[in-house]
Amino acid sequence: MRIETFEMERMQSTWENIVEYDLSESGVRPLSLRELMAMGFDLEKFLDVPLGYSQSNGTLELREALTQIYPGATVDHIEVTNGTSEANYLVALSQIRAGDGFALETPNYMQLWGVPRSLGADTRTFRLRLEHCWEPDWDDFDRAVTEKTRLLYVSNPNNPTGSVLSDNAMKRIVDRCEKTGTYLIADEVYQGAEVAGDRTKSFWGMSDRVIVTSGLSKAWGIPGVRIGWIVGPKELIAECWAQHDYLTIGPNKLSDQIAKIAVQPENRQKCYARTREVLNHNLGIAREWIGSFGGFLEWREPQAGAIALVKYHSDIPSVELCERIRTRQSTLIVPGKQLGVEGFVRIWLGGREAYLREGFRRIGEEFRALQ
Template structure:
């Protein structure tokens, strides 16, 4: 199977551990095992766990805990995966056939641009219109949605809260998307991995339960701040979950046993709230720092502040492609940020706001140095 390069992930995997300041991330700074111990994780008993295979679709205990988050779901509606990315992948692998239509909201995390195309689907996009056009928040372009989602469409993918805008769909917009999917008989795959990372708003409503055409994916990587355990999940109709499990047998068999055990600690109702509260505290402080930083450019940068997620999407006022701009910042300032072009929106950059305060300030300082040069008339050589 031929698959095109996942530009953003490739860029991150190449550089994120080599640069001095990595502001390309999108989750809150990760928790440590020590912090999990404060939430009831027993390190000593962990040392005696036999390192065998785990239950391949997730232990009953973990799936039972997850049913508490998704009313009406039973353990047979849930497949535990290696991260949200494997969850998305298994859904696509199990459902998409050559010639199917696939519709993707943009800007977005572009995994489900490349994967359905590799499976032979005809992939179309519909935009979230930018707040500078709508005069409001990021909102789906309803005409584009109607054109992209047709009776040939097998599946529609949205991330809500959205990566990279950090915006949250209104309930009316969610309803309208679901209705369109129902009208044409498409599945709606709602990636809700940023749910719980709201900075000052109420918790994002899940698409789960709005229709039997809804599939939700999520995981511990963003709002929980535990990406390293690589635990995600799919919640969907039982028959679809069974098909995803069959695909899982071929891909990775199942998640890692230690990770499943750690996840069981993190997803209890009390610990979930603790993790979300930690995320909110980090993001509230960092949003203030970033807001001041954006203002200091006096018009070179514009943004609509994120409602959720450790991500700031900023529009820059210079005639330079975003990939080139970010490459300049990496090469000349040893700092990594994400070009909008890799997220389906040119003329923007995405900056991570989930790190430690000092790290964020220093990283932003580096980016500002290059923005200072770029906003001048002549650009010096890159190398």
């Protein structure tokens, strides 16, 4: 199976450990095991866990804990995976046949652009619009999601805009899926990483056409644990498990154990609270910095996620601009092009203050040279 390069991931893995300032990330600064222990996670008993194979679809205890987050789900509605990315991949792999229709919003995390195309799906996009508070262009949406569309992929909260869909928009998306017989993959990995206000509503439970993917990478701040999950109709979960057996067999045993502790309600809230604190602190710094360009930079503040999608008023293509910032300033950010939108860049907001400020200063030098 041939597959095109996943431009953003390859760009990050090539440069993120080489540049002096990596502002290409999207979650809050990751926690260490020591920090998790200081937050009250009981990790001591790990030392006695025999490092055998784990339950390939996730231990019963972990899946039981996850059912608490998704009302109505049983352990058979859940598959635990190696990160949200494997969750998305397994759904695509198990459901797409050559010639099927696939739709996704842009801008987006573009994993489910390359994967469905490699599986022979007729892959279409519909735009989210800054001038509509990053809600879908509904004409585009109706054109992209038809009776031929087997799967529709949205990220909510969205990467890279950080926006959260309104109740109306969610209903409209689900209604369309019911009408066209489409499965919705709702990637909710940023749920719990809201800057303020209520937790983002889950699509789970709105229809039997809904599949949710998520994981510990963003709101929990522990992407290196590599735990994600799929919540969906039982038969579909069984099909994903069948693919999982061939792909990685299952998640790693230590990670399953950490996840079991991390998803307990009290620990979950602690991680969410820490994420919110980091985001609130850093958003103020970003607001001031963006404002200092006097209209040259434009954005809608993210509602969730450690990400700022910033429009710059210049004709320079985003890939060229980011290359310039990397080579001249040793600072990495993501070109909009790699997220399905030109004329924008995505900048990380999840780091420590001094790191963030120096990264902004370096990026700012190149923006000012364009002004």
